[in-house]
Structures are given as C-alpha cells and as structure tokens.
Amino acid sequence: GAVVSQHPSWVICKSGTSVKIECRSLDFQATTMFWYRQFPKQSLMLMATSNEGSKATYEQGVEKDKFLINHASLTLSTLTVTSAHPEDSSFYICSARGGGFNSPLHFGNGTRLTVT
Amino acid sequence: DQQVKQNSPSLSVQEGRISILNCDYTNSMFDYFLWYKKYPAEGPTFLISISSIKDKNEDGRFTVFLNKSAKHLSLHIVPSQPGDSAVYFCAASEEAAGNKLTFGGGTRVLVKP
Numbered sequence: 001g002a003v004v005s006q007h008p009s010w011v012i013c014k015s016g017t018s019v020k021i022e023c024r025s026l027d028f029q030a031t032t033m034f035w036y037r038q039f040p041k042q043s044l045m046l047m048a049t050s051n052e053g054s055k056a057t058y059e060q061g062v063e064k065d066k067f068l069i070n071h072a073s074l075t076l077s078t079l080t081v082t083s084a085h086p087e088d089s090s091f092y093i094c095s096a097r098g099g100g101f102n103s104p105l106h107f108g109n110g111t112r113l114t115v116t
Numbered sequence: 117d118q119q120v121k122q123n124s125p126s127l128s129v130q131e132g133r134i135s136i137l138n139c140d141y142t143n144s145m146f147d148y149f150l151w152y153k154k155y156p157a158e159g160p161t162f163l164i165s166i167s168s169i170k171d172k173n174e175d176g177r178f179t180v181f182l183n184k185s186a187k188h189l190s191l192h193i194v195p196s197q198p199g200d201s202a203v204y205f206c207a208a209s210e211e212a213a214g215n216k217l218t219f220g221g222g223t224r225v226l227v228k229p
Contacts, residue, residue, distance in 0.1 A: 006159070035217065044160070045222045093159050095217075104150055106216055107159030116164065 003027050004096050006108025013084055013115055021079045021111045023094030030075035030096035034105065035067075038091040047092075050077040082113040119143045122210050122220035130228055137223050139206035141186065146208040150217070151180060151191045152197070161184040163204075196227045228229045 003026040007049040013019050023033055029050045048069055049057040049113040066088075078097075080087055081107035091112050093107040120141045123228045129135045139149075147168040152160035166173040166180045166189070173180050179192045193200055207217040 004159070009157075044217075044219045046216055046218070049216060091157070095159070103163040104165055106162065107152075109159045110157065112157060 004108040010112040015098045018082045023077045025075045025096045033077040033096045036093045086115045089115045120220040126224040128226045133193045135196045137191040139189045148209045150207045152205045165213045201227045
C-alpha cells in the first residue's frame with residue numbers, strides 16, 4: 001500500500017529558531033500533499049495544501065510566512081516552522097493521496113515539535 | 117463551526133462485542149466519508165470509506181453506514197478485539213473543494229479483554 005514517510009518523528013528546539021519537517025511519498029508520486037496539526041486531545045486540523053511546483057494553499061488563520069511549505073518534487077514536501085514559539089508546539093502530520101482523485105489519504109507518522 | 121462531529125469522546129466495550137461509533141456532519145456538500153484509526157504519537161491509518169452514493173460498505177470486521185438524510189454515519193466493529201483500542205476519527209470531503217479532509221474530534225475506544 002501507499003507509504004508516506006515523515007522526518008523527524010520528534011524535535012525539540014529553542015524559541016526563535018526554525019524547524020524543517022520532511023514528508024516523502026515512498027512508493028508513489030503525490031502532486032498534492034496536505035499538512036495537518038493536532039493539539040493534545042483535539043482533532044486534526046488542516047493547515048495547508050501543498051501543490052507540487054506551485055504555491056501552497058493555506059487554511060484560514062494559518063500564517064503562510066510562519067509555516068513555509070515547499071513541494072519541490074512529486075515525492076517530497078517540506079514544512080518549515082519559522083521563528084518557532086512555545087505555542088507552536090504540536091503534533092504535525094503530513095498526508096498524501098496514493099491513488100486517484102477520490103482515494104483515501106495516507107498519513108505519515110507525524111512529528112512531535114516541542115519549542116522551549 | 118465544526119462541520120464534522122463525533123459526540124462520544126470515548127467508548128468502552130467488551131472483547132467480542134460490537135463497537136458502534138457515530139459521526140454527524142452539517143455540510144450537505146460532503147460526498148465522501150472515511151474512518152481512520154490512530155494510536156498515540158502516530159499518524160492516522162485508513163480503515164474504511166464510503167461514497168455518498170452508497171449507504172453501506174463492509175470490509176471484514178468493519179462496516180460503515182451512511183444516512184444522508186440524517187447527515188449521519190456510523191462505524192461498526194464486530195467482533196471487537198483488544199487491538200482495536202485506539203482513537204477513531206471520522207472524516208469527510210467534498211470533491212468540488214479539492215477533496216480536503218475535515219475531521220471529527222475523535223472517539224477513544226477501549227476494548228476490554
């Protein structure tokens with residue numbers, strides 16, 4: 001089945017630094033990837049849609065200058081949290097569609113970000 | 117405004133019995149519905165889906181029912197097994213909106229041996 005790999009699985013950084021999270025589709029090409037964020041005991045909230053070769057589409061309330069998304073190839077999307085603050089501490093999960101337009105999304109294992 | 121709601125935050129069931137998880141939605145434009153299972157510190161794993169043109173889809177121990185008029189779907193797991201203990205999310209998407217998933221708040225299922 002479709003495999004999505006996310007790296008790193010956890011990261012601790014200091015306030016004011018930037019952190020890059022990678023999302024790779026291992027056995028399929030993904031023109032579109034999605035980035036979600038989950039706070040403790042809450043649901044997954046869509047942050048942005050990453051489109052290969054073009055700008056990402058951000059959901060309302062998500063700062064595009066803070067959460068930089070780059071989808072430079074059909075198998076890799078990156079999310080960079082710039083100038084991280086403690087309130088950015090969360091679980092970030094990427095996903096990609098492994099088949100046709102209406103096939104299920106497959107998720108990476110997530111990245112636990114802790115900003116101190 | 118929460119478009120997808122799972123009103124039961126938790127469910128406890130005995131091994132071998134049926135687990136029934138419920139999900140309600142408000143957006144009548146949703147045309148594709150999915151259930152995901154999630155363990156702590158891991159990404160969600162796809163379980164089963166249903167298109168709005170159907171009212172039932174079955175895959176092994178998992179069956180999803182869709183009642184479009186009531187904007188309600190449910191997931192039945194039978195028989196429940198201890199390994200089913202996890203958080204279950206229902207999700208919905210609208211093809212015209214690019215098939216972005218909107219998730220419910222999740223239901224934590226505990227299957228007791």
